[in-house]
Amino acid sequence: MNHLIPLVFVISLCVGSNNAGLFFAKNQMYFKNSFTKNSDLLTVHCKSEKDDLGIHILHHFYIYDFKFGDELFGGTKFVCMLTHEGVGFKYSRTFTAYMQSPYFMRFGVKYFWDARDDGIYLADDTHTSKLRFGWNVTILQTY
Template identity: 35%
Template sequence: MVYYPYTKVQLSLLISFVINIVMMTHAVDFNPIITETFINGLPDNTVLLDVTCKSKDDDLGFHTLKVDERFDFSFHQNFWGNTHFVCNFTWGSKHNDFDVFYKGKSPCRFTFVKSDIYCYWLMKDSGIYFARTKSPNPSPSNFRFVYPWL
């Protein structure tokens, strides 16, 4: 008599589980590239926009943006899912600093999607606007107001 360690039902469930896992890995990118882009959309003939961004592991330095200039960086979420980037924005006497990427606390946060994530921050005289897209070219209608200048 031959001994089988699994019943037909258990074997069917195991095969179904493996097939589902394989299908999920093709439907979901578990570590997409996340790109943060900061755009100086302030009025012409105004003071420059200063941007500094850092995480616990990386200091991305000091960047001065002229009108219509942009600064961006790309990264992968860390294994633990707690990647955290904070940026400071200064425009003359106005400023603001906030989480530009952090789980559950930022408009730009990780979700299980098959495509890369593009997060855009547009600095205007009326405040700071945000757009999250799956493509590198957001429409102006994608932007929404998120933070005032302080």
């Protein structure tokens, strides 16, 4: 009986680590298109080592979100590329949108990424946004 409780706890961590919905809330990531012009589109492409979440195109003020669980022994990491093309230019940025702590697992944490004209913002739990990344700007050749 003394060994049963730790065994049940370890099994629940294993099951809950990647399929957190069974015992623990999953983490969630949000991306919002907050460009000034209504016609501006934002392209979001996120990947982890195990999953490629595909390309998502967001219209003005649209939001794309996904849920995920941390791995039991660490290593959950999502790298995202955000791009926006205009006439004669391209804004882009590739960044680590989430990296699991090597010391503990997170459950039910929400990350709010907001793409604006001057860069990419991250909002914390108090919904206070801070500029985290500027855009890489490429001038496109027009003929």
